[in-house]
Amino acid sequence: MTGMLARYERLVAAGELRSDPDQRTAAVRLDRLQKDLEAESPGGLLSQLFRPRQTNPRGVYMWGGVGRGKSMLMDLFIDSLGIAEKRRVHFHEFMLEVDRLIRDERAKEAGDPIAPVAARLADGIRCLAFDEMVVTNTADAAIMSRLFTALIRDEGVTIVTTSNRPPDDLYKDGLNRSLFLPFIALMEAELDVLPLNGATDYRLDRLGDLATWHTPLGDQATAQVREAFFRLTDYKPEDADHVPSGSLELGGGRSLHVPKSLKGVGVFSFKRLCGENRGAADYLAIAHAFHTVIVVGIPAMGPDNRNEAIRFTKLIDALYENNVKLFATAASDPETLYTSGDGAFEFERTVSRLKEMQSTQYMAKGHGLGA
Structure with missing residues (x-):
């Protein structure tokens, strides 16, 4: 040998x-x-x-x-x-x-x-x-x-x-x-x-030209983030129903169910992450545990979704500051996700971060604060 x-x-x-x-x-x-x-x-x-x-x-x-x-x-x-x-x-x-x-x-x-x-x-x-x-x-x-x-x-x-x-x-x-x-x-x-912290993220070659933000919601967008998951984890597409789940401890006796969790990639629904009462510490736990996060079902938000929009902002802040790669299915592009309601003006910073997180330069960064 x-x-x-x-x-x-x-x-x-x-x-x-x-x-x-x-x-x-x-x-x-x-x-x-x-x-x-x-x-x-x-x-x-x-x-x-x-x-x-x-x-x-x-x-x-x-x-x-x-x-x-x-x-x-x-x-x-x-x-x-x-x-x-x-x-x-x-x-x-x-x-x-x-x-x-x-x-x-x-x-x-x-x-x-x-x-x-x-x-x-x-x-x-x-x-x-x-x-x-x-x-x-x-x-x-x-x-x-x-x-x-x-x-x-x-x-x-x-x-x-x-x-x-x-x-x-x-x-x-x-x-x-x-x-x-x-x-x-x-x-x-x-x-x-x-x-091993060379300048090149070799896994980006495997992602090829696959986009990170997929809209509108539907089967095509879901298929794209599923493809990203398989390319990042080597999990066979035909075994999609058997991808292991996980549990992330949040402190204080609380935990978060991760529907699909493998090789540092976690898949979550927007409803689970932002539709429930969560704070910045929860999102930091996610950002520390996963190098790539896939969020599905991000809706267009308005005045009635103020709390969800605030939580989504905290989520993106945590992911961005820890160089976590983000793949998403959403109802619209970042610019039109939340245009009216309390905090809509401040949401423009989140839009800016979402745009940067789609760039090749961001995707090539290593996972972790200051990486």
């Missing part, structure tokens, strides 16, 4: 990938990790004589804005890794599995479930690879330090992960974040943190 770096360089030479210094640095590091893992395969000389399981190779944490090639590098790494004891899983799916295993262990009434859960997850696995590490759930944040300490230091599992944020920014402003800080320290101690 050809190694990670050789495969990456062939893709660049063939013009299938653009030359990118950050990507190549990550490819070199992942290639070295491959060699370390393959040299320590069970039964190998190094494994038998020098390297016990507890000295597992150091992992890798790749972070950067959407479209910088993180998932592509992860795929190359896993596909070319010459060991059978490997697993690649989306982080959200992994944490759902952890929740199920913890419930199983607690049903046995056998004490702290973390160690036996880690042992079950590590069974037959030497390298565990995650795509899109993001932490929005307080319960997950509270257990992650102990869980990953057991996986890495007790079970000898090497972790490779991607994320849109550096470790220090995970679960930022989250409830009881102090419980999460030991996990950040663990990641920085046990994994090499590699930024």
Whole structure:
């Protein structure tokens, strides 16, 4: 099997990938990790004589804005890794599995479930690879330090992960974040943190000339945002009815149901986001959790929709200030969404931001405040 770096360089030479210094640095590091893992395969000389399981190779944490090639590098790494004891899983799916295993262990009434859960997850696995590490759930944040300490230091599992944020920014402003800080320290101690923040958003190539604002409302507009979702998440169009949903914690014991949530892309209805009583903190939670938001069913608004218009303004402010990509189906263009009623004049700033958010320059920005 050809190694990670050789495969990456062939893709660049063939013009299938653009030359990118950050990507190549990550490819070199992942290639070295491959060699370390393959040299320590069970039964190998190094494994038998020098390297016990507890000295597992150091992992890798790749972070950067959407479209910088993180998932592509992860795929190359896993596909070319010459060991059978490997697993690649989306982080959200992994944490759902952890929740199920913890419930199983607690049903046995056998004490702290973390160690036996880690042992079950590590069974037959030497390298565990995650795509899109993001932490929005307080319960997950509270257990992650102990869980990953057991996986890495007790079970000898090497972790490779991607994320849109550096470790220090995970679960930022989250409830009881102090419980999460030991996990950040663990990641920085046990994994090499590699930024991938080149100037080009490679996922924009996949979006092509697909527009972000679709009007009028109807089947054609819906089909366009559905196409954007599939291009951003790789989810097969024929499986549209099975796209996973999610739940976003808002603090204070409240949560927001996300009808479709995958790989940092969240789909919401305007009615759910702006037709219910929500504040700026709710919209900031969304902006921190998703690099791309799809809002469907935005109506034309007037004096009777004053509250909805105000909430929509707060939503757009949060998305804009965190460089979140927005796709939408709407009854009209931004300029005619809200032309009369309290705050209509101030709404012109929202119109300006909506127009800028459709630009190539905005779409190329990495996710996050100040990115």
